[in-house]
Amino acid sequence: MANLISEVLRQGIYTRIIAKRIQFHQEIESTMDEARLLAIKGTDEGTLIVAENQLNSRGRLGRTWRSQPGNIYMSLILYPDTALLPSIGMIASLAVSRSIERTTGIDAELKWPNDIIVNGKKVAGVLIECSLEEAQVRYAVVGIGINITFDPSTYPELSNRATSLNSELGTNLNRAMVLRCVLHEFDNLYQSAQSGILPLEEWKLKMHTLGQVVNVYSGNECYTGVAEDINDYGSLVLRLPNGETGVFSSGDVTLDETGY
Numbered sequence: 001m002a003n004l005i006s007e008v009l010r011q012g013i014y015t016r017i018i019a020k021r022i023q024f025h026q027e028i029e030s031t032m033d034e035a036r037l038l039a040i041k042g043t044d045e046g047t048l049i050v051a052e053n054q055l056n057s058r059g060r061l062g063r064t065w066r067s068q069p070g071n072i073y074m075s076l077i078l079y080p081d082t083a084l085l086p087s088i089g090m091i092a093s094l095a096v097s098r099s100i101e102r103t104t105g106i107d108a109e110l111k112w113p114n115d116i117i118v119n120g121k122k123v124a125g126v127l128i129e130c131s132l133e134e135a136q137v138r139y140a141v142v143g144i145g146i147n148i149t150f151d152p153s154t155y156p157e158l159s160n161r162a163t164s165l166n167s168e169l170g171t172n173l174n175r176a177m178v179l180r181c182v183l184h185e186f187d188n189l190y191q192s193a194q195s196g197i198l199p200l201e202e203w204k205l206k207m208h209t210l211g212q213v214v215n216v217y218s219g220n221e222c223y224t225g226v227a228e229d230i231n232d233y234g235s236l237v238l239r240l241p242n243g244e245t246g247v248f249s250s251g252d253v254t255l256d257e258t259g260y
């Protein structure tokens with residue numbers, strides 16, 4: 001399989017912060033671990049780790065993320081101001097959603113907090129891990145996995161919840177084009193965020209979850225209500241059956257009836 005990064009570089013990367021340094025691994029445990037080690041050493045902001053395959057990749061809430069060659073697996077190292085930290089997931093999911101729409105023409109919706117959904121199934125996910133010291137961000141690692149060729153039918157637990165861009169398109173997508181687009185979109189969104197401009201309205205417009213009756217799993221509790229809004233910090237505002245609101249900064253959401 002052609003080296004993904006050589007292909008991306010062939011077309012050029014015109015970013016200011018993101019991917020000024022790149023590490024490519026044919027196989028690695030998880031790009032998150034490598035990124036964390038580099039972040040601790042103080043590598044440049046925007047450093048990108050890409051792997052063709054991961055042997056021990058992880059998702060949100062302690063879940064496993066299934067990796068196979070042919071997809072996009074990456075982690076980015078950032079040193080954001082503490083105030084910007086809650087918006088990093090918004091930036092990452094929007095960068096992926098915009099890139100999918102630009103390169104495939106397919107609608108890519110979002111499921112709170114950061115899942116990217118195509119035709120009702122998850123096609124990409126975002127994982128943010130950070131280290132704080134006295135309430136200051138030491139570093140944040142943004143992990144992104146995008147299913148390009150991934151075949152969810154090989155995993156029964158995923159087959160009706162996950163999909164890939166190739167299966168949705170019915171053709172083979174140029175994944176270097178998708179990755180290149182993600183890097184440029186991320187760079188633009190991150191620079192705007194640093195100057196105080198957040199894409200909250202666009203994020204909310206793409207947020208399939210809003211207006212739906214949902215179950216929110218937070219800690220050991222499950223809350224059912226209408227997903228009414230997203231506040232300025234990216235938290236989900238849930239209207240509970242007793243009329244009160246619950247505000248969730250993290251958790252997992254399923255739609256009440258379909259369960260997706």
Ligand code: BTN
Pocket residue numbers: 030031032054056057058059060061063065072073074075115124125126127143144145146
């Ligand atoms: C999720 O939706 O649960 C987040 C999935 C994040 C997966 C990516 S793949 C690249 C990076 N390395 C990992 O081990 N996880 C993230």
